[in-house]
Amino acid sequence: MEEKRIETEAPRARVEIAEIGAAEFGLVWPIFRAVVAAGDTYAYDPETTYDQARDLWTRPPARCFVAREGGEVVGAYCLKPNQPGLGDHVANAGYMVAPAARRRGIAGTLCAHSLDTARAGGFRAMQFNFVAVSNESAVRLWQRHGFAVVGRVPAAFRHRRLGPTDVLVMHRFL
Amino acid sequence: MEEKRIETEAPRARVEIAEIGAAEFGLVWPIFRAVVAAGDTYAYDPETTYDQARDLWTRPPARCFVAREGGEVVGAYCLKPNQPGLGDHVANAGYMVAPAARRRGIAGTLCAHSLDTARAGGFRAMQFNFVAVSNESAVRLWQRHGFAVVGRVPAAFRHRRLGPTDVLVMHRFL
Numbered sequence: 001m002e003e004k005r006i007e008t009e010a011p012r013a014r015v016e017i018a019e020i021g022a023a024e025f026g027l028v029w030p031i032f033r034a035v036v037a038a039g040d041t042y043a044y045d046p047e048t049t050y051d052q053a054r055d056l057w058t059r060p061p062a063r064c065f066v067a068r069e070g071g072e073v074v075g076a077y078c079l080k081p082n083q084p085g086l087g088d089h090v091a092n093a094g095y096m097v098a099p100a101a102r103r104r105g106i107a108g109t110l111c112a113h114s115l116d117t118a119r120a121g122g123f124r125a126m127q128f129n130f131v132a133v134s135n136e137s138a139v140r141l142w143q144r145h146g147f148a149v150v151g152r153v154p155a156a157f158r159h160r161r162l163g164p165t166d167v168l169v170m171h172r173f174l
Numbered sequence: 175m176e177e178k179r180i181e182t183e184a185p186r187a188r189v190e191i192a193e194i195g196a197a198e199f200g201l202v203w204p205i206f207r208a209v210v211a212a213g214d215t216y217a218y219d220p221e222t223t224y225d226q227a228r229d230l231w232t233r234p235p236a237r238c239f240v241a242r243e244g245g246e247v248v249g250a251y252c253l254k255p256n257q258p259g260l261g262d263h264v265a266n267a268g269y270m271v272a273p274a275a276r277r278r279g280i281a282g283t284l285c286a287h288s289l290d291t292a293r294a295g296g297f298r299a300m301q302f303n304f305v306a307v308s309n310e311s312a313v314r315l316w317q318r319h320g321f322a323v324v325g326r327v328p329a330a331f332r333h334r335r336l337g338p339t340d341v342l343v344m345h346r347f348l
Contacts, residue, residue, distance in 0.1 A: 036259075087304065087341075125329070151343045152324055156256075158260045167261075
């Protein structure tokens with residue numbers, strides 16, 4: 001029985017998502033650093049400093065949200081307008097999940113939360129500008145959350161392992 | 175004969191293009207303000223301040239170039255990486271032509287100069303993220319300069335006259 005329990009999914013603690021301010025970005029930083037160091041999803045320079053990352057993810061109009069599971073930070077996302085002024089009805093979001101918390105649906109939970117938050121904030125659509133085609137599980141996940149591929153930019157990402165990699169533009173209305 | 179001469183193109187003064195620093199952004203500002211106020215090409219908030227515009231167009235890694243014709247500023251462009259870090263091999267550029275200097279090929283001259291500058295700066299490609307489909311002459315001009323449409327984002331631009339307008343993503347290698 002013990003083995004069988006191990007093979008099934010671990011019982012999930014409830015994931016709680018809350019907005020944070022710049023002063024709390026330390027909660028996100030270990031995840032941000034790990035994700036960026038991998039160089040397989042985000043364009044951010046692997047040498048991005050704490051201050052740069054904090055500004056990117058918390059300086060208004062950017063808003064930062066943290067997911068906790070049993071008190072532990074398991075993921076975070078950043079929500080902001082994709083363009084200024086006459087394009088600021090379209091949101092943009094970026095999601096990061098702690099390496100130890102992957103494959104448990106947290107990215108999907110973050111995405112669903114960000115769509116609700118964007119809708120509540122008056123956005124009319126959401127756009128991702130830089131989804132590496134190599135990140136197949138992410139592409140499928142965003143599609144399940146209603147996003148369509150609306151563009152493909154050749155070789156726009158220098159993937160650390162794979163080299164020049166195409167990047168998708170994805171979009172959905174809210 | 176007089177009518178016929180009027181129908182031909184006016185003789186062009188030589189357009190000279192030079193890089194400027196933040197302190198010289200006043201040269202660009204009247205054009206920037208006029209273009210943004212029209213609300214038919216750029217997403218920039220029509221209320222963008224001088225300081226905001228100057229930072230957007232001159233703060234490194236952004237570089238700003240001004241085109242003069244007989245001493246008069248007729249256009250400008252901004253060149254910068256389209257993404258940070260692992261995406262910074264792709265340039266992005268934005269061009270503005272003074273209302274009084276339109277339909278004289280200055281946008282094309284700016285574009286050609288920016289492609290040379292980007293190439294010299296080590297960029298491998300150039301990407302435009304936000305070309306309004308309504309700006310048909312610009313779309314054709316960029317195509318003549320080697321750009322292909324690689325994406326189309328529905329209703330991403332609140333065009334001041336036309337309302338919700340699709341936006342093209344355009345790209346070319348250098």
